[in-house]
Amino acid sequence: MTEMVDFLMVGGGLASAQAARSIREVGAPGRVVIISAEAELPYNRPPLSKGYLQGKEARESIVVKDQPFWDEHQVEIISGRVATGLNRAARAVTLDDGRVFTYGKLLLATGSEPRKLNVPGGSLAGVHYLRTVADSTAIREAASKAKKAVIVGGGFIGAEVAASLDVGGLDVTLLIGDDLLLGRQLGAAAAAYLMSYFKPKGLNLVTKAQATEFTGSGQVAGVRLQDGRDFEADLVVAGVGVTPRTALAEAAGLPIDNGVVVDAQLRTSDPDIYAAGDIANFPDERYGRRFRIEHWDHAKASGKTAGLNMAGQARPFDHLHYFFSDMFDLGLEAWGDMYRTDEVIERQASTREAGHPAWYYLNEGRVVAGAIVNGSKEERTAMQELLKAKPEATGDMRKELAEGKA
Numbered sequence: 001m002t003e004m005v006d007f008l009m010v011g012g013g014l015a016s017a018q019a020a021r022s023i024r025e026v027g028a029p030g031r032v033v034i035i036s037a038e039a040e041l042p043y044n045r046p047p048l049s050k051g052y053l054q055g056k057e058a059r060e061s062i063v064v065k066d067q068p069f070w071d072e073h074q075v076e077i078i079s080g081r082v083a084t085g086l087n088r089a090a091r092a093v094t095l096d097d098g099r100v101f102t103y104g105k106l107l108l109a110t111g112s113e114p115r116k117l118n119v120p121g122g123s124l125a126g127v128h129y130l131r132t133v134a135d136s137t138a139i140r141e142a143a144s145k146a147k148k149a150v151i152v153g154g155g156f157i158g159a160e161v162a163a164s165l166d167v168g169g170l171d172v173t174l175l176i177g178d179d180l181l182l183g184r185q186l187g188a189a190a191a192a193y194l195m196s197y198f199k200p201k202g203l204n205l206v207t208k209a210q211a212t213e214f215t216g217s218g219q220v221a222g223v224r225l226q227d228g229r230d231f232e233a234d235l236v237v238a239g240v241g242v243t244p245r246t247a248l249a250e251a252a253g254l255p256i257d258n259g260v261v262v263d264a265q266l267r268t269s270d271p272d273i274y275a276a277g278d279i280a281n282f283p284d285e286r287y288g289r290r291f292r293i294e295h296w297d298h299a300k301a302s303g304k305t306a307g308l309n310m311a312g313q314a315r316p317f318d319h320l321h322y323f324f325s326d327m328f329d330l331g332l333e334a335w336g337d338m339y340r341t342d343e344v345i346e347r348q349a350s351t352r353e354a355g356h357p358a359w360y361y362l363n364e365g366r367v368v369a370g371a372i373v374n375g376s377k378e379e380r381t382a383m384q385e386l387l388k389a390k391p392e393a394t395g396d397m398r399k400e401l402a403e404g405k406a
């Protein structure tokens with residue numbers, strides 16, 4: 001049976017939820033349907049490695065909106081179903097239960113898949129990856145019975161899960177591939193600060209660590225490194241990056257290049273198909289290049305813009321990139337293009353010693369990104385304004401940035 005839908009979203013995460021909300025906010029008429037592979041209402045993922053994992057946030061509190069909201073706004077959510085085919089000529093999406101939906105406008109927001117470590121013992125019980133609320137619940141339950149946790153990967157999942165499990169009273173070992181926690185994501189100066197912040201917390205931070213085997217029989221008992229060192233574990237969580245889910249778009253012949261290629265309005269080469277969230281590879285006029293971003297704020301902002309444009313507007317996606325991370329009582333925030341920088345100005349030592357450092361990232365002499373720890377509202381606003389302007393860093397400005405006067 002074929003059903004007709006005016007606005008169809010494939011992917012049940014934040015990007016689709018925001019798109020549906022903005023379609024309704026501008027009063028676009030017609031049927032709005034979200035297809036979600038998970039048996040959940042759209043929810044926010046940040047708590048999965050933080051408050052929800054620690055048992056401080058309830059399941060109901062992480063949803064984007066509750067069922068009465070979606071009912072009231074006439075957004076249908078079909079959960080537990082996967083889109084298996086996209087036929088652009090017929091403007092139709094097929095689900096794994098055989099249902100077919102034709103669309104007026106389609107959003108692809110299929111998100112990412114955690115990368116799996118292909119090592120011996122990889123499928124032992126007790127080895128976890130974290131992407132969904134079900135994953136976080138499983139880790140939480142395993143943590144309640146575990147004593148020793150080994151976290152593999154020094155990225156966002158690794159840092160946040162290690163902090164959360166340490167707060168929960170586990171003996172935590174964090175295996176970092178390189179020298180610094182979040183070194184690739186934050187650059188050396190900020191990552192060195194983060195290491196110095198983590199060290200006194202009592203976790204076992206192991207650098208230059210490549211996990212080559214999970215040991216144990218049936219249930220994981222330890223992790224072996226490339227240099228032969230062994231770490232006991234009754235719980236392992238690996239956070240070694242993600243892969244964007246582009247298969248549906250690719251099979252439908254849409255251009256793929258590190259994600260689904262879209263224009264400044266988040267539209268693919270097919271004028272009726274948009275992409276948002278982790279999978280979208282979009283041009284950014286502010287930095288004069290393309291990006292693909294895997295953060296909560298990006299899913300939210302790009303979903304909103306895609307929804308508005310699906311509803312007939314023509315908004316460029318010009319959002320200032322942003323991410324945040326909470327570990328113990330440290331709140332880290334960053335704005336701008338953290339991904340291509342050649343120089344960092346660190347705010348003076350006194351603010352660092354007060355647990356309040358900031359870093360400004362430059363590229364070819366321009367200030368393109370900034371990061372701050374536990375920033376005040378005023379500092380955060382000032383940093384955003386500065387980065388929107390992307391100024392040239394003159395001698396005076398460098399001095400002001402270093403002295404915390406900018």
Ligand code: NAP
Nearest residue numbers: 153154155156157158176177178239240241294323324325
């Ligand atoms: P990530 O932040 O991209 O970090 C991946 C880490 O995996 C790298 O830092 C690297 O750590 C390690 N790695 C990469 N290849 C590896 C390999 N072959 N073997 C072992 N380690 C390898 O990804 P994630 O931590 O898995 O997080 C998943 C996604 O969720 C990301 O897109 C992330 O942005 C997002 N996320 C965001 C937040 C946030 O914004 N606060 C929080 C959680 C998750 P080493 O340095 O140890 O080599």
